[in-house]
Amino acid sequence: MKKVRIGLLGAGRIGKLHGENLAHAVPEAELYAVADPFMNDATRSWAADMGIEKCYDDPEKIFNDPSIEAVFICSSTNTHAEFIMRAAKAGKHIFCEKPIDTDLAKIEEALEAVKKAGVKLQVGFVRRFDHNHKMVRDTVASGRLGKPNIVKVTSRDPDHQSMDYIKVSGGIFMDMTIHDFDMVRYLAGSEVTEVTAYGAALSGAGYDQYDDVDTAIVMMKFENGALGVIDNS
Template structure:
């Protein structure tokens, strides 16, 4: 009988629970332990899923020689310590975005990961969305010719709490970082420069936290293409997630996912469903595919699809975007090999 891949999950909040329930779908993988400092609030949930070990100390997972891979689903300010400890313990790592709020800390962890030769996948789940993957395919195969403009719309259905905003790292690191990764992924090219216009239009109180909730972001790509991302923390009609790649021979567009494809036409109006409510509904299939890809890379010893380097570059674009917003000037993005 083949030994199951043993997994430990650090963090039992919303994203930790999502990954836990998705991982239970995989017959060759077993969740041995979930650890969270506030595990008591999740104990009933964990026991209902048959998780035997529910601990308060994440080091329980790091120090367990039977655990092969660690899922880091805890707050961003805990990521670096866990990455470094897990790498030194020889465990493969799945880490939610962003890696950290500090380029220096991220690069130090990067070196430790390389020295210990463990696999690290960053949780940019949108790469595994079938719609975005098809747009990427059309760009890469030159079906639309040379890419000229990449447009990304990303708007949440409702703003987060002010408490969350204050510890989120800001809109660029918390929200737009997915769009920065998607821009690199679809364009197949590095972002070299960022320019941002932004304001707190949804909730003026967000400005007091040195943050914004509405942004227009211009991008320059190394291959000469241009990009634009528009973000809002509140789209009253639902989770607005669209992308268009425009090239010399045509364009490829991904529209919003809706509950049904039914359109009602009457003498008074033409009606169709609103976009799916939020990211758990919109990207559920992508979340399953990203962990499947991670497990496959471990079991078959194949390269990781969404790498530590991808996480570094998305983080650097986010940092450049914040600097651009604060200074009102275009900001260059530093390459890893620079």
């Protein structure tokens, strides 16, 4: 079987998770290289366990290797748009963690580069691929529950992120609520036309020093007339 040769960018929390899945659960994938500017012995040892041949501290080595067909962009949020454009230019297919960027113009530029290069791009909206969420969506879509007038999503992150993560995450709405925005659109089968949000830094963990919040309520109106609410902590 021909395998797709993959380069992983970023070997932090999610990079290692995707790496493990690719190495152990996707027989069509060959996880060949990993790049992280903070490459260290622990990551090298993890890479060896995953059967990864090449460890780099420079992502360019992945972009410049013509044998690599696809990249997994799992680095910090502020690198995604740039890496998408770099990968597209090098003709590589792309899986990119959310969000693409926090600036609409940069997102559009990245999507344009993907279109121009004719490569594939998938963004890490994982919940659509979770059978539990899919069952809720399929039940709503079947009409068995009647017309959905209220779409309500509650989600919690299991713990605080580090402040190093928070300062480049783009803030709770781009970093965490983004999954809930994806879910409400998926469940409602309709697009949001109006949105209002409140946020507060209530945990005392220091989110406010980066102009961020740790608690949020979002209210929405949908094109089909339904109302939505998301609460996050």
